[in-house]
Amino acid sequence: MKKIILSKPLINITDTINITRNVLKNNFPNEGKQTKEFEKKICNFLKVKYAATTTSGTTAIFLALKACGVKNNDEVIIPNITFPATANAVAMAGAKPVLVDINQKNLLIDEKALLKKITKKTKFLIPVHVSGRGKNIKNIVNICRKKSIKIIEDAAEAFGSKYEKKFLGTFGEAGCFSFAPNKIITTGQGGVVVTNSKKIYLNLKRLKDQGRVGLTSGGEDSYRSKGYNFKFSNLQSSLGLSQLKNINWRMKKLNKIHEYYVKNIRQNSKFKIINFNFKKGELPLWTDVYCEKRNKLFNFLKAKNVICRYYWHPMNTCFPYKSSFQTLSNSKKIQKKMMWLPSSLDMSLKEQKKVCNLINLFLKNNN
Numbered sequence: 001m002k003k004i005i006l007s008k009p010l011i012n013i014t015d016t017i018n019i020t021r022n023v024l025k026n027n028f029p030n031e032g033k034q035t036k037e038f039e040k041k042i043c044n045f046l047k048v049k050y051a052a053t054t055t056s057g058t059t060a061i062f063l064a065l066k067a068c069g070v071k072n073n074d075e076v077i078i079p080n081i082t083f084p085a086t087a088n089a090v091a092m093a094g095a096k097p098v099l100v101d102i103n104q105k106n107l108l109i110d111e112k113a114l115l116k117k118i119t120k121k122t123k124f125l126i127p128v129h130v131s132g133r134g135k136n137i138k139n140i141v142n143i144c145r146k147k148s149i150k151i152i153e154d155a156a157e158a159f160g161s162k163y164e165k166k167f168l169g170t171f172g173e174a175g176c177f178s179f180a181p182n183k184i185i186t187t188g189q190g191g192v193v194v195t196n197s198k199k200i201y202l203n204l205k206r207l208k209d210q211g212r213v214g215l216t217s218g219g220e221d222s223y224r225s226k227g228y229n230f231k232f233s234n235l236q237s238s239l240g241l242s243q244l245k246n247i248n249w250r251m252k253k254l255n256k257i258h259e260y261y262v263k264n265i266r267q268n269s270k271f272k273i274i275n276f277n278f279k280k281g282e283l284p285l286w287t288d289v290y291c292e293k294r295n296k297l298f299n300f301l302k303a304k305n306v307i308c309r310y311y312w313h314p315m316n317t318c319f320p321y322k323s324s325f326q327t328l329s330n331s332k333k334i335q336k337k338m339m340w341l342p343s344s345l346d347m348s349l350k351e352q353k354k355v356c357n358l359i360n361l362f363l364k365n366n367n
């Protein structure tokens with residue numbers, strides 16, 4: 001029996017090969033023409049001025065912090081519920097991740113808890129748009145503006161998601177997206193930083209290429225600062241360009257998958273689907289659920305070839321960032337109770353019916 005999994009890439013092989021053929025004909029697999037085109041298309045789609053591709057969502061966050069001037073030991077606030085990449089990017093940049101509790105209803109950083117964690121050393125805030133949610137972004141922007149805190153959005157899971165007609169990832173100084181295989185479009189690995197600031201963009205371009213500015217001619221180039229090699233490749237861009245062509249279809253499909261779950265699973269106090277605000281433009285990359293008997297449900301589904309995914313451990317329980325739950329009680333309440341349901345772009349109605357029927361059966365027998 002075919003496995004139904006969380007998410008898998010949807011790649012038009014013929015179309016991708018056609019673009020790749022041009023890359024290979026020009027004998028230039030490195031960052032070049034197709035990457036520029038991919039970045040331009042991203043700017044047009046997200047309605048943002050500049051885009052700098054990079055090797056992953058993780059390096060996108062790291063680069064954005066560096067390009068915005070993060071300094072050693074700056075405090076950078078992040079939500080306690082996120083993928084470790086958020087915290088690791090901060091640590092890599094030499095700064096200190098400060099963990100703030102989340103709001104249980106939307107899994108986003110809790111504004112009240114946030115206010116309590118701001119100190120004189122707080123220089124950045126990284127809101128994480130979990131599964132594509134960004135309901136509180138305007139409040140976050142207001143709080144940060146008053147306190148002169150810069151915002152780098154971790155929009156790794158929110159490509160195409162909006163809040164009130166504006167794309168998530170375009171509210172702060174910079175927005176970071178991931179093109180890892182479980183995202184709405186994938187380039188194998190990869191990411192992008194977007195910004196409306198020319199200064200930040202020029203910093204991004206320089207930093208991702210060894211501190212080099214201007215045309216690349218070889219050893220005699222001008223290297224103006226320290227830097228890294230986070231260049232993207234034209235081969236990766238072939239994948240990205242091909243998938244961007246039907247981004248609207250992809251977005252509609254993800255909405256449909258989530259709506260189907262909401263309509264067809266009988267929720268109760270022990271099993272809840274976390275809301276998305278469709279009217280405001282939020283796009284569900286995956287459907288996340290709260291379930292009191294999560295592990296039992298996970299294993300029940302797994303036995304029937306339905307493979308869900310457990311939520312991340314709260315950051316404060318992970319070895320490098322270990323601390324008590326003292327100011328993180330909401331994170332404690334949801335730990336080991338959350339998971340994602342299969343939300344693959346190619347999921348059929350039959351497969352979704354199967355998942356819903358199984359969950360309804362489990363809930364009936366496990367009340």
Ligand SMILES: Cc1ncc(COP(=O)(O)O)c(C=O)c1O
Nearest residue numbers: 056057058083085156178179180
């Ligand atoms: C919330 C969040 N932040 C950052 C990342 C890191 O992205 P990448 O895996 O492309 O490095 C991910 C991952 O996939 C993510 O889900």
